[in-house]
Amino acid sequence: MSTQHKNLSDFSGSEIPSASAYSFGIVVAEWNAEITNALYQGAYENLIKYGAAAENIHTYQVPGSFELTSGADLLLKNLELDAVICLGCVIQGETRHFDFICNAVANGVSNVAIKYSKPVIFGVLTTDNHQQAFDRAGGKHGNKGDEAAFTAIKMAHLAETLKG
Numbered sequence: 001m002s003t004q005h006k007n008l009s010d011f012s013g014s015e016i017p018s019a020s021a022y023s024f025g026i027v028v029a030e031w032n033a034e035i036t037n038a039l040y041q042g043a044y045e046n047l048i049k050y051g052a053a054a055e056n057i058h059t060y061q062v063p064g065s066f067e068l069t070s071g072a073d074l075l076l077k078n079l080e081l082d083a084v085i086c087l088g089c090v091i092q093g094e095t096r097h098f099d100f101i102c103n104a105v106a107n108g109v110s111n112v113a114i115k116y117s118k119p120v121i122f123g124v125l126t127t128d129n130h131q132q133a134f135d136r137a138g139g140k141h142g143n144k145g146d147e148a149a150f151t152a153i154k155m156a157h158l159a160e161t162l163k164g
Contacts, residue, residue: 016150017157020051022082024058024152027071029088031064035130038137039087039123042145043152050153065090065124066101069108076116082156083119084112085148089137092128102126119155123148 024047028040040059047057058079062071065088072084086109092098105124113120123144127133135141 014150016050016153018051019047019153019156020053021160022052022153022156023056023080024052024156025072025075025079025081025084026057026059027068027075027084027086028059028061029063029065029068029124030061032089032091032133035089035125035133035137036087039089039125039143039145039148042138042143043085043087043123043149044145046146046149047153050149052153064088064101065105068105068124069112072109072112072120073115076112076118076120081118082159083121083152085121085123085145085152087145087148088124089133090124090126091130091133098126119152119159121148121152121155 026040026043029036044057048054058075060071060075062068068086068088072086075081075084088105090098090101106122109120109122125133125136125144127136136144
């Protein structure tokens with residue numbers, strides 16, 4: 001699907017359940033902080049907007065996107081959470097480092113979710129350049145942080161629904 005003219009954070013046709021019953025962790029990479037801080041603001045503000053209590057949102061920073069997996073694992077090991085949101089930004093450089101980091105983070109986030117049977121949300125931008133990152137962190141393509149919050153709420157609700 002082309003995203004050239006689409007705001008990816010438009011969830012106007014989707015029903016978002018109340019987040020009031022849930023507790024969330026947010027792990028934010030410090031690397032590319034201008035972008036990850038914008039992602040965090042989007043995620044945090046939407047969790048609050050949909051009913052999450054501020055005291056039920058636990059935010060921690062890690063050095064970079066590679067450490068998001070460890071951060072999510074530590075949060076789920078030590079806190080009672082319904083979902084964890086991982087926010088980071090990896091921008092293509094001149095070496096294959098980009099490929100290794102993106103692959104490791106995507107697999108790591110999935111593995112942590114499976115390990116704990118809890119939603120762990122991949123809110124990591126993997127872009128070719130800084131402009132693409134800014135466009136997806138509150139720019140013309142919306143805010144991936146918003147999307148991560150919506151996903152966390154919906155997945156926490158699904159987990160609760162399936163418990164019966």
